Each structure stands twice: as structure tokens, then as C-alpha cells.
Amino acid sequence: MKRQICTPRKNLAIVAFLALLIPGCLQSNPEVDHSYTSRRLESMPAQAGPKKTVTIYQFESSVPEISANAATDMFTTALIKSHSFLVLERQRLEESVYREKQLNQQGMTTGDAAQHQLTGAEYIFVGTVSEANATASRTGVAGSYRGLGVETSGEKGEIGLDVRILDARTGAVIDAVNTRKKVSEGGVSVSGIGSFMRSVTGKKIKGADAGVAHDQKEGIDKALRACIEEAIHEIAARYGRL
Numbered sequence: 001m002k003r004q005i006c007t008p009r010k011n012l013a014i015v016a017f018l019a020l021l022i023p024g025c026l027q028s029n030p031e032v033d034h035s036y037t038s039r040r041l042e043s044m045p046a047q048a049g050p051k052k053t054v055t056i057y058q059f060e061s062s063v064p065e066i067s068a069n070a071a072t073d074m075f076t077t078a079l080i081k082s083h084s085f086l087v088l089e090r091q092r093l094e095e096s097v098y099r100e101k102q103l104n105q106q107g108m109t110t111g112d113a114a115q116h117q118l119t120g121a122e123y124i125f126v127g128t129v130s131e132a133n134a135t136a137s138r139t140g141v142a143g144s145y146r147g148l149g150v151e152t153s154g155e156k157g158e159i160g161l162d163v164r165i166l167d168a169r170t171g172a173v174i175d176a177v178n179t180r181k182k183v184s185e186g187g188v189s190v191s192g193i194g195s196f197m198r199s200v201t202g203k204k205i206k207g208a209d210a211g212v213a214h215d216q217k218e219g220i221d222k223a224l225r226a227c228i229e230e231a232i233h234e235i236a237a238r239y240g241r242l
Contacts, residue, residue: 035222037229038081044236046083052239054079055088055121061129063159065220074225075127078232084240088121123239124166127231129224130178131160157183159220161227165235177234179227183220 056079059071072091079087089097097118105114158180165175 033225035226035229037226037233040233041078041081041229041236042083044082044084044233044240047240051084051086052123053088053119053121054085054123054125055090056125056127057090059127059129063129063131063220066129066224070221071127071129071224071228074221074228075125075232078225078229079125081229082232082236082240084236086119088119090121121168124168125235126164126166127228128162129159130162131158159183159223159227161224161231163231163235165239175235175238177231179230179234181223181227181230183223 056072056075059068059075061068061071076087076091079085100109101114103109104111160178160180162178163176164173165177166172167174
């Protein structure tokens with residue numbers, strides 16, 4: 001019987017194949033968000049002259065996976081990135097603006113911050129994360145080759161966002177914007193790697209057979225940020241110009 005020889009080229013092919021199975025093991029460095037929706041906001045031309053003053057007090061979330069505080073921060077950041085509004089801080093007045101005014105009133109800081117009123121908002125935004133269906137659809141494929149078993153799976157959900165625009169003078173709701181985004185989740189698992197390598201190399205491999213699994217999911221917070229940025233882009237187009 002002719003014995004199979006594992007050549008360097010074949011070894012390289014096997015190593016490359018196994019490396020493709022475990023991309024999640026590689027570390028990544030932090031980077032500035034350059035998503036499509038973020039680039040669209042940042043590319044909006046800065047408004048000449050005074051900007052409309054806006055604020056948001058607190059997001060609401062009926063989805064357990066989403067923090068209302070985090071959603072509020074994302075919304076505030078997106079408003080600033082649009083270059084279309086003068087954004088007023090209302091979330092953390094006690095631990096920021098009020099504290100600074102108190103220090104100034106007590107003579108502990110320079111300037112005259114204590115003598116000035118806070119700027120009033122023209123528009124108030126009310127945001128709600130209204131829906132998140134994690135399993136709107138599901139797919140899967142499985143197969144085997146020379147003892148190597150491969151199985152893939154995928155799920156698609158959806159997240160929804162509603163934003164109302166209030167006139168601060170009257171409290172009237174003057175407009176509303178809602179956005180949605182698909183959220184994808186998938187994975188691949190491989191079993192029988194030892195059997196596959198024995199069939200390729202012709203050599204027995206000691207120890208138990210090996211398997212590899214890798215799951216990949218688009219973060220719910222990333223999907224929420226995209227929904228928020230899309231909503232702000234629409235709002236800025238409608239109300240960001242005097």
C-alpha cells in the first residue's frame with residue numbers, strides 16, 4: 001500500500017484552513033467609528049450662524065438588553081456629530097453644571113458662571129427603543145467531508161427606534177421619526193479535525209479528536225447606534241437649518 005506523505009505545502013494548506021476556522025482568536029485594536037451612518041452625520045456641512053438649541057433628558061427602553069442611559073448618551077453624541085444643533089446638557093446637571101456654578105458662587109473658581117442662566121432649549125427630543133426581535137428568521141447548513149463535519153447557523157432579528165420632537169415652548173409634538181435595522185447573528189462549528197488530518201496525512205494523531213466553534217454577532221448597541229444616527233440625519237435635514 002502506498003503511504004501518503006505530508007509535504008510542507010500540504011502542511012501549510014492545513015494550517016491555513018484551520019486558521020480560517022478561528023478568526024475570533026485574533027485581537028483587534030480600538031478605532032474611531034467609521035460606520036456608514038457615522039460618516040454621513042460627520043459629513044453634514046456645519047451650519048452658518050446660530051444653531052437651534054436642543055436637548056434630550058432620558059431615553060426609554062422596553063428592551064432588556066439596552067440601557068436607557070447608554071441610548072441617551074449615544075443620541076447626544078450623534079446630535080453633536082451632525083453639526084446641526086447646539087446641544088444642551090440636561091442629563092447630568094447636578095454633577096457637572098450645577099456643581100461648577102456652586103463653586104463659582106462660593107468664590108472657589110474664577111469667572112462669573114454663577115451669574116448666568118442656563119440656555120433654554122427650543123426642541124426637546126423623546127426617544128424610545130420600542131422593539132427588538134432577536135429571532136425574526138433562522139437558517140442553518142450542515143455537511144461532512146472525509147470525516148470533517150461543518151455546521152453553520154444564522155439568525156436575523158430587528159431593532160426599532162422612535163423619536164418624537166417636542167416644541168419646548170408649548171409641549172406640542174411637532175414631528176416624529178422612526179428607524180429600524182436588521183441585527184445578524186451567525187456561527188460555524190467544525191468537528192472531526194483529527195479524522196480529517198489522518199485522512200490527509202496518513203498518520204495517526206494521538207489524543208482525542210478536536211473541534212472548533214466560532215460565533216459572530218452584531219452587537220445590539222452597534223445596531224442601536226446606527227438607528228440613532230440615521231434618525232438624527234433625518235431630523236437634521238428637517239430642522240437643523242434656520
